[in-house]
Amino acid sequence: MKQTYFTAGPAELYPTVYQHLQTAMDEQIGSISHRSARFRSLYQFCVEQLRELLTIPESHGIFFTGSASEVWERIMLNCVEHESFHLINGSFSKKFCEYATGVHKYTHKQEKPFGEGFDYGEIVVPDYAELIAVTHNETSSGVQMRPVDIHKLKRSNAKKLIAVDIVSSAPFPDLDFSLIDTAFFSVQKAFGLPAGLGVWIANEKCLEKAELLKHGDQHIGAHNNLPTLWKNFKTYETPATPNVLLIYLLGKIAQDFNRIGVETIRRETEEKAKMLYKFIESHPQFSPFVKEDRHRSRTVVVASTQKPSSEIISLAKDAGMVVGSGYGQFKDSQIRIANFPATDAGQVGRLIDVLAKA
Numbered sequence: 001m002k003q004t005y006f007t008a009g010p011a012e013l014y015p016t017v018y019q020h021l022q023t024a025m026d027e028q029i030g031s032i033s034h035r036s037a038r039f040r041s042l043y044q045f046c047v048e049q050l051r052e053l054l055t056i057p058e059s060h061g062i063f064f065t066g067s068a069s070e071v072w073e074r075i076m077l078n079c080v081e082h083e084s085f086h087l088i089n090g091s092f093s094k095k096f097c098e099y100a101t102g103v104h105k106y107t108h109k110q111e112k113p114f115g116e117g118f119d120y121g122e123i124v125v126p127d128y129a130e131l132i133a134v135t136h137n138e139t140s141s142g143v144q145m146r147p148v149d150i151h152k153l154k155r156s157n158a159k160k161l162i163a164v165d166i167v168s169s170a171p172f173p174d175l176d177f178s179l180i181d182t183a184f185f186s187v188q189k190a191f192g193l194p195a196g197l198g199v200w201i202a203n204e205k206c207l208e209k210a211e212l213l214k215h216g217d218q219h220i221g222a223h224n225n226l227p228t229l230w231k232n233f234k235t236y237e238t239p240a241t242p243n244v245l246l247i248y249l250l251g252k253i254a255q256d257f258n259r260i261g262v263e264t265i266r267r268e269t270e271e272k273a274k275m276l277y278k279f280i281e282s283h284p285q286f287s288p289f290v291k292e293d294r295h296r297s298r299t300v301v302v303a304s305t306q307k308p309s310s311e312i313i314s315l316a317k318d319a320g321m322v323v324g325s326g327y328g329q330f331k332d333s334q335i336r337i338a339n340f341p342a343t344d345a346g347q348v349g350r351l352i353d354v355l356a357k358a
């Protein structure tokens with residue numbers, strides 16, 4: 001049976017992917033040189049669509065990597081000389097921090113129990129931290145940090161760089177990129193594409209820092225370091241052979257999103273999230289794992305289950321819908337439901353109807 005994927009990534013493909021993939025094949029995108037004019041125009045198109053979608057100013061370059069977790073390492077190598085500061089409230093923010101120690105940075109952390117989120121007022125940023133690492137949407141626990149809090153954090157720490165993981169939420173969060181030095185995502189989450197491409201957005205301050213470190217004999221990495229990416233980006237090229245097919249598809253999906261309008265996508269995301277939370281709050285078999293509404297993710301809804309989650313998951317599966325299990329130790333006691341643009345209110349409604357039978 002054909003399934004609808006409500007998993008947090010890889011996720012349900014955006015409905016137009018099939019058509020774009022067909023066109024890409026017809027146009028032989030898989031064979032074009034990444035040093036050709038065709039590729040340069042395709043990279044440029046993707047950048048223009050992403051700039052419009054996320055309101056990314058010209059001060060920021062847009063680069064391609066293998067995946068989002070690669071960007072964790074690139075940011076630490078290129079934008080931090082000695083010390084970084086991490087807001088940790090789940091497995092992904094924790095891994096971001098582990099990547100920093102992995103490349104020998106000294107890490108400061110502020111941690112929250114699983115299922116709780118950060119507000120601006122309680123964050124204490126250490127003086128010597130050069131960069132603040134924030135995860136907008138913790139895919140493991142279903143916790144979000146509101147853009148208004150992220151913006152305040154940068155405003156009150158103007159001299160530090162801020163890096164925001166928007167992997168499982170973009171294009172949902174309305175971030176003001178004049179305040180965000182660097183952000184990144186993967187295409188297999190809310191953009192509804194197959195996995196295999198990371199997108200790294202970084203401003204000139206990040207580049208300056210990387211140049212400074214490089215000339216100060218610091219190791220900024222040989223592969224996909226920021227000065228090399230930026231130099232190539234100026235002519236819409238890449239240092240190594242990139243995933244041309246996914247860059248093509250991402251440009252097309254971003255264009256589809258722009259045609260709908262990002263405000264509409266954000267409003268629909270809010271509405272579908274409301275449907276899901278209302279349901280799990282009212283049904284005796286479910287309860288929302290994240291207690292504070294302002295911390296509840298709008299793109300990955302986590303519900304605690306009375307029955308073992310495997311029973312709920314197979315109930316949904318029999319009806320043609322795939323929902324995720326809980327993360328790590330919560331595997332058997334929670335389900336995770338992705339609320340991405342690829343699934344519309346009708347599909348979310350049908351999922352709710354099936355879960356209601358639990």
Ligand SMILES: *Cc1c(COP(=O)(O)O)cnc(C)c1O
Pocket residue numbers: 009067068069070092135137138139165167168186
């Ligand atoms: C999935 C995810 C990542 C890692 O993305 P990859 O594409 O697997 O590298 C990082 N951060 C968050 C919040 C994620 O959900």
